[in-house]
Amino acid sequence: MNTAVSDIEVIKAKKTKIHDVDFDHLSFGSTFSDHMLECNYKDGKWQAPKVVPYQPITLDPSAKIFHYGQSVFEGMKAYKDAKNDIYLFRPLDNWKRLNISSKRLAIPEVPESYFMEGLKTLLKLDSEWIPKKEGSSLYIRPFIFATGKGFHASPANEYKFIIACAPSGAYFAGKVKVLIEETYSRSANGGVGFAKAGGNYAGQFYPTQLAVEKGYQQVIWTDDNTHEYIEEAGAMNIFIRINDTLITGPTSDRILDGITRKSIIELAKAEGIAVEVRKISVHEVVAAAKNGSLKEMFGAGTAAVISPISGFGYHGEDFDIPELENTYASLMKKRITDIQTNKCEDPFGWRFKVE
Template structure:
């Protein structure tokens, strides 16, 4: 038996799994909520989305996702405040970026109401899965992939759009040490670096493993041509503080237009913090570390919000960052998370109530 909410059909799970979950000890992205949103593209159009029980997907071995990698995704979070209200953070930015990524991979774009009404309905159905614990959230993973069959190297004729959710604790804990990459590239000019394509992340795993073997936790990606300019930190955008100025690279077809990145820039500027959006060379960062003007480095992304970097390696030399009492990283993270969790005013209009 099904019901309709927000013009979305809902087929409820026969039983809930929520009573088996320890919400005080949540790993990131390991436990999944009772329901998911599913929407299929066939015969040249997207069918109406449905909320269905979380379940396995059956695909033909010739499905093109397995052979040609047509797959894009987003990362979002839902938060519950003291009044039990549920909030999203800049969801239309995620929707727009999903379609930008889809277009680059020749995947048909989604209608806005399918994404937003579907997401809202899913969160209404699984509202109890949004954690209330400090630092926890309901991680939301919208993704689209090629489900059409065939070995011919061409775009698929069928696709699936799914949103799954996972109550999660913190993504990172503590500071990380990073290795500035001198050989491998995350993306290239004219490529798909600006898209949240699954293959972008698969290509990062091997160089990151090499860095881990050397004692680092993540890689700082540099430009594909000369490896002279800093671009991203692992799967995150990167910010560098030299003296009292925050510096981050401009977006391009190599760099993801991060929503947390944009929020940090807008918030810092509103708070009177100097921000420069420009190319930043590795040698400038190394020189700043040597002369003491390098104050902070941190990654920025949905999962961790802000992840401080305690040191970096480059050309077989390690550089430690200073231990500061008052960091931009901690200040900006608290400001953003207070807005996300409805603990502070939202002068930017970023918060979206479910």
């Protein structure tokens, strides 16, 4: 099958919604651009992708997405520099990870040209939707879900791939206080924790609600077996600074191979910061908080880039994290966002210009 595509059909919206949007006061992921990419899988292959007006989707009640949860997604951002050029950050990593997630959920993989050429076509058409205000960006959500019909518990025979865009402001405002989870698990060995599967996030909501009721904003996930090791922060990877060493857990069946995570590890090494990728126990973090060697904790992900943690709760006790002048979190965030927005050199080759 020839999966190359260079000329994607575009059906333009009759009227733009952009004049109704206050770009100075954007919430995250709640306003959507004029168009979306759409591609259907049927008869054993992906059909030609096309860009269409952003619109509702009609599905049969027996569509398998509703019953068996075959759904995966990605999170990306597009930026504009001072010259109005459009940039993406490591987009091929998103395409690769989307297919890794798809494979785990028995969803057919999307060809690279469908993903990349479709995304470029969409961004050029909706380029005016990319905000230039500091801290803002065009959030991009590629996702695939089962549209095939039937109540039989088996993979669907039809799927839909969509890329939708939402101009957005900052994901989190300020620092967050987190609760280290001791009962519930985000994922398990042999499971789908490494995939960006919709159900992973659905399963997080209830434990997070319980944490919010106790006065916290997010949950720190621990391993499913012993709850002794730190794994993720909410829907993000987590970094912990003890003295001057930055520590993050290794990826596994349970932990997402975050693109921001990988970038921070490389950036920190380039800055001469000691980095350790290893298991880190709750008791080590608690001990560091008590003896003053715990300097920082922060979440890392596409939406927030970096979300500093102000303190954590464990076993009914709260621990504050000191306020430092020059944090690794602020340094890493500036380094990444400067690369993303073309404000500095990119020695890593992460920035991708949309042409």
